Amino acid sequence: MTNQVLEPAITEFRNFNVCPHCESNGQEAFLSRLSEGMPMISRSDGRNFHLLLADRPLPYPAERVAGPTRTISVCFWYAYGKGMNTTKSTVVILDPLAGPRETFYRQIEFVADVLADELLRRRELAVFYNLQGNTILELSY
Numbered sequence: 001m002t003n004q005v006l007e008p009a010i011t012e013f014r015n016f017n018v019c020p021h022c023e024s025n026g027q028e029a030f031l032s033r034l035s036e037g038m039p040m041i042s043r044s045d046g047r048n049f050h051l052l053l054a055d056r057p058l059p060y061p062a063e064r065v066a067g068p069t070r071t072i073s074v075c076f077w078y079a080y081g082k083g084m085n086t087t088k089s090t091v092v093i094l095d096p097l098a099g100p101r102e103t104f105y106r107q108i109e110f111v112a113d114v115l116a117d118e119l120l121r122r123r124e125l126a127v128f129y130n131l132q133g134n135t136i137l138e139l140s141y
Contacts, residue, residue, distance in 0.1 A: 013044040020046040025082050041108055043116040048123075051078040051116055053108065060093045072096055074108055076115060080123050088124070090115065094131035111136065 021044045022029040042052035060073035073093050096104045126138040
């Protein structure tokens, strides 16, 4: 089953290390990631949620027997609501655009914008998505 996800959101806060959502809810506001070697890609409306790129992009599938692949997976962590006690994950698979590394980061920024919009509308994200062109499809597995 696939569902098409809508347009990217314009969120109030972008690419922060100190989370306005956590601050407003009295939680630890400093966001940490698995890989600090990438630019911070994060989104928040300052009240209801935060979303951040959790790790560097990884080959997909990751199994070595699959052989070389151009497909990449990116994992985002997010929390929605006040007094949130759990951080959830969502994974997006994509084919990186040809060109400079900056183009690839813009592609991940686009994914973050779309996921932020989806989070605002649904209050949670699916576990797995696939970016095809400018369309993000929710995947069931």
